[in-house]
Amino acid sequence: MPETPDIQRAWTIVRRGRPAYALKLKTDWPVPKKLEKGEVLVRIQAGALNPVGWKIMRTMPNLFANRPHVAEHDFSGVIVDANGTSYSNGDNVFGWIPTDLQQKTRQGVLAEYARVPAEFVALRPDNVTPVQAAGITLTAMTSYQALHKIAKLEADQTIFVNGGSTAAGAFAIQLAKAVGAKVVATASARNEEFVRKQGADEFIDYTKQPLVKYLSENPPATKYHVIYDAVGLIDPSLFTHSAKYLAPNGIFISTGPLPKNFGPSELWKVLRTVGAIVIPSWLGNVNRRYRMVLVKHDEEDLKAIQKLLADGSLKPIVDSTFAFEDVIKAYDRILTTRATGKVVVKVDPTVD
Ligand SMILES: NC(=O)c1ccc[n+]([C@@H]2O[C@H](COP(=O)([O-])OP(=O)(O)OC[C@H]3O[C@@H](n4cnc5c(N)ncnc54)[C@H](OP(=O)(O)O)[C@@H]3O)[C@@H](O)[C@H]2O)c1
Known part of the structure; x- marks a missing residue:
């Protein structure tokens, strides 16, 4: 050497x-x-x-x-x-x-x-x-912690991955399929093939119509157990309307609604998101759990990711x-x- x-x-x-x-x-x-x-x-x-x-x-x-x-x-x-x-x-x-x-x-x-x-x-x-x-490591561990530790996703559940073509979203699809869960994922049309290749069972092109409108008008037969926003949308609408498509005991997990800048419109969206999360149910909140995943090092999680890579479940x-x-x-x-x-x-x- x-x-x-x-x-x-x-x-x-x-x-x-x-x-x-x-x-x-x-x-x-x-x-x-x-x-x-x-x-x-x-x-x-x-x-x-x-x-x-x-x-x-x-x-x-x-x-x-x-x-x-x-x-x-x-x-x-x-x-x-x-x-x-x-x-x-x-x-x-x-x-x-x-x-x-x-x-x-x-x-x-x-x-x-x-x-x-x-x-x-x-x-x-x-x-x-x-x-x-x-x-x-960074994105696979984020999605591993979101799905396994926060959502505790199970085989008979359905997860909605917003942003299936983000690295975090693509790994989430693969991890959810490794668990045996059903996956519905969004991306723009040019990424449909990519998202399906990760294992998504259903695909929604979020550029065709506003996503919240689409999901509200076409709710799934069985409401999603988990919504994983792997884009980190700063607009809280996907969460605030989720009673229509997220199961009552379901969970909404975000990779973090971080503003792109400190302009008034971005800060207003952050305030709306904080409001949507913290207002109590008697003031009309969504009555669904909201969690943000913040990746933290965990040696056991890294070992689990290494094993999934080695057996080909994680690509x-x-x-x-x-x-x-x-x-x-x-x-x-x-x-x-x-x-x-x-x-x-x-x-x-x-x-x-
Ligand atoms: N909290 C944490 O610990 C943590 C850890 C990792 C990442 N993150 C955050 O998670 C987010 C994703 O990170 P990443 O590295 O996975 O991103 P990335 O791979 O750089 O994301 C790029 C992809 O985002 C998609 N995209 C952009 N806007 C979209 C939208 N509105 N809806 C659906 N898809 C959209 C694009 O697909 P199309 O061209 O098809 O739109 C593109 O393929 C970032 O905000 C990042 O900061 C947080």
């Missing part, structure tokens, strides 16, 4: 703003060779982008974000210093660096090396390539791959909000 260098190339977030303004490619960023107990040093093969990456980049002030730090969270790589953990040098792994860990340690995945607590990585199954594995989804030099173009792609699957950056140009 080649010797680990002292400095590396790293895309660092140096200030708040849009990616082209906030990111700087440094060529002398230190390789974090001093590891704490329980940490491993990973040579990154590929990193994947997530909306949370650019959302925090654009909104969080430097004071709270502990900048500069390396960008992004999801990766695949090779252990180059197992540091006495259960891993060996040369192990192929995938995993993530959550936002709080990134801000604490300044580590991220758009760099050649990162130090990570061993519990945040798992061995990469052989049926998944480094490029595919890079885009798994990676790659929208596009970009060279390390083209990180800004990769952000341009994710910023379209039209990516179908993960936007992956090859840190090591030789990997598939």
Whole structure:
């Protein structure tokens, strides 16, 4: 194995703003060779982008974000210093660096090396390539926690996935099918085939007519047990009208109604959403449970995802791959909000 260098190339977030303004490619960023107990040093093969990456980049002030730090969270790589953990040098792994860990340690995945607590990585199954594995952890774990821990989805239930072509939504469809549940999912018409390929039993084109109107006028014969809003709609209407299509003991789970900006119309929608969630039933609320999923690291969940990948129940989804030099173009792609699957950056140009 080649010797680990002292400095590396790293895309660092140096200030708040849009990616082209906030990111700087440094060529002398230190390789974090001093590891704490329980940490491993990973040579990154590929990193994947997530909306949370650019959302925090654009909104969080430097004071709270502990900048500069390396960008992004999801990766695949090779252990180059197992540091006495259960891993060996040369192990192929995938995993993530959550936002709080990134801000604490300044580590991220758009760099050649990162130090990570061993519990945040798992061995990469052989049926998944480094490029595919890079885009798994954050969104798969989000949907795993939404379906298994919050909804406790069962085989004889139906889940409605809003945004079946988002990475979170596509993984939710696959996870729901692995449980044996029925899945109804939305996307625009161009993504119908993709959504059905993930396993959706029924498809609704949300661009054809307003979704809430469609569902209210065509409610399912058996109301949905779970609605999983994998888009993170900021408009609360899908929830506020849900008595018509969500079972009384059902649950509405959102990946987070985060505003795109701090303009008055976005803030008004946030207020309406908060109101819809907190007003008591005697004031006319929906009388359905509302929960937001906020992904948190759980080693057991990562192991479960690894197992589902290895047995083929969970399949990676790659929208596009970009060279390390083209990180800004990769952000341009994710910023379209039209990516179908993960936007992956090859840190090591030789990997598939
Ligand atoms: N709370 C958490 O812990 C957590 C974790 C992960 C993600 N998230 C949030 O979850 C959301 C999804 O993240 P992601 O990474 O999965 O997104 P993504 O893959 O980047 O989403 C892109 C997809 O969104 C679809 N889309 C856009 N607007 C839509 C709409 N109104 N209805 C249905 N589909 C729509 C597009 O499909 P079409 O072109 O067909 O419209 C496109 O395929 C984001 O808001 C993200 O911030 C939250």
